[in-house]
């Protein structure tokens with residue numbers, strides 16, 4: 209019997225999308241391993257969340273303890289270490305998120321269990337669990353297999369798969385908290401919300417978005433002119449905001465904003481998955497990049513393989529002409 | 533304050549064509565240009581800022597080839613004091629837990645208050661090494677850190693969560709912090725620093741020097757096996773617009789206008 213235990217993730221009272229996305233993978237693996245899926249929820253006051261997760265047909269195990277009110281890596285590790293001993297799942301998975309990366313590697317070291325980070329897919333073939341992961345910013349895939357072990361640990365990339373529709377209802381079971389006392393080494397202090405800027409790019413109709421291909425901030429006027437001609441707002445990749453060319457509140461992607469404009473122009477942006485996750489919902493996507501292999505082209509509707517400094521000024525002129 | 537900063541020498545593949553070698557397990561990196569991992573560059577800056585603020589020293593630690601010494605010297609030119617480079621083919625470097633074990637082994641008899649790593653290596657991107665390192669050393673950690681405030685015996689770290697939300701945590705030292713990009717503005721190495729860096733101590737060691745048995749950090753010890761690498765097919769439904777740059781711009785402009793997109 210090989211059960212798959214999924215740690216669902218929630219923050220500030222809501223389940224995060226990755227919790228549902230994992231339900232696209234876990235049942236398939238559990239079936240191949242002749243086991244069942246169990247979803248673990250740790251936190252405080254999670255009745256609604258437990259009900260929501262149970263709608264995916266899995267058994268939901270709830271650890272309701274005020275000690276888990278805010279995520280804490282040490283507490284999670286301690287509790288999960290005990291729960292893995294009790295539940296003995298063949299696979300334990302959670303998201304490759306700011307939460308998942310903060311305790312999974314330590315848990316793997318402590319329990320001496322095989323661990324693969326950021327899988328985009330999992331398969332169970334010929335008695336072996338295998339994970340697919342990306343290397344070199346998506347240009348290479350690797351297949352990594354787990355050596356036989358009591359439990360294989362794996363984190364799943366966010367937005368790698370689509371969440372399935374809820375199917376059947378499962379049971380909810382409350383179990384005692386494995387923690388008997390607080391752990392003092394690391395203290396949660398507070399959350400600080402992301403800064404709000406002058407333009408809310410989540411509301412923009414047209415975004416002209418720029419990446420590291422801009423090279424330096426003195427090139428910014430080239431982009432500004434195009435944005436002006438198209439009546440667009442400017443946004444950027446993390447590389448552009450880290451460099452200070454574009455304000456932080458205009459960063460598109462997992463650690464920035466999720467945007468859904470009618471038109472998104474990606475200029476000199478490679479299309480790392482953290483960026484794609486924030487913009488692939490745009491209605492029409494245009495990408496200009498001089499690397500024909502750039503992953504941004506995988507989500508583009510219109511693609512131009514060329515230098516932005518040749519294409520953008522010409523496009524600006526044409527837009528001015530056509531739009532008068 | 534004694535800080536250790538772990539840095540990795542990585543290829544820039546953003547505009548490179550990547551080919552898998554016939555062994556199916558490595559890529560042909562002969563044509564890549566290598567440099568410090570982006571997040572590690574910010575980690576170096578943060579370590580130098582801590583030194584400038586609190587006094588003390590910064591040691592660089594890196595597992596990598598001889599060529600990476602250019603990167604190590606650059607970190608020393610920016611203010612790091614000395615460095616250790618580990619080179620050994622027997623390390624199972626596809627497994628971040630084995631890499632972390634070697635880093636921990638290299639720090640075994642040392643005293644330190646803080647260890648900075650990058651939160652993510654651009655090449656294999658496990659986002660795991662720093663947190664695993666903390667566990668091997670039995671010390672505290674916080675990952676994805678975008679602000680560091682060193683207090684008395686403690687550190688306040690701002691962890692960057694999805695959507696730009698910050699989680700502020702306070703932890704007791706010693707601790708590992710994995711640094712996220714954008715935390716500071718990495719400086720350029722001053723000319724004088726570059727000259728001084730050539731004279732700074734750079735020790736090169738292997739597993740034997742560290743007293744690590746290859747069977748503890750090699751592929752037998754790793755619990756995961758790198759089966760094979762392959763180039764994924766880029767499925768693109770995009771319409772590729774052809775021609776000279778001007779023509780492409782013109783065609784695109786008319787598509788956008790005719791389609792009512794602008």
Ligand SMILES: Cc1cc2nc3c(=O)[nH]c(=O)nc-3n(C[C@H](O)[C@H](O)[C@H](O)COP(=O)(O)OP(=O)(O)OC[C@H]3O[C@@H](n4cnc5c(N)ncnc54)[C@H](O)[C@@H]3O)c2cc1C
Nearest residue numbers: 419420421445446447461462463464476478483498515516
């Ligand atoms: C935890 C975490 C969260 C992250 N969150 C985000 C996020 O929210 N948003 C985000 O964007 N990234 C995020 N990243 C970073 C992400 O992994 C990439 O590093 C980043 O998106 C790269 O930005 P870029 O595409 O601008 O730069 P690069 O990847 O360096 O790409 C630059 C591109 O420009 C092209 N180019 C260069 N010059 C020209 C030219 N003259 N003409 C045409 N093309 C040119 C190149 O071919 C290349 O494809 C995150 C990373 C981590 C680890």
Ligand SMILES: Nc1ncnc2c1ncn2[C@@H]1O[C@H](COP(=O)(O)O)[C@@H](O)[C@H]1O
Nearest residue numbers: 538539595649650652653658659660661
């Ligand atoms: N070979 C190495 N030498 C030194 N530090 C490393 C090495 N590999 C990884 N690291 C550190 O671990 C961080 C995260 O790597 P990863 O877990 O692979 O994403 C990097 O940013 C480095 O700080």
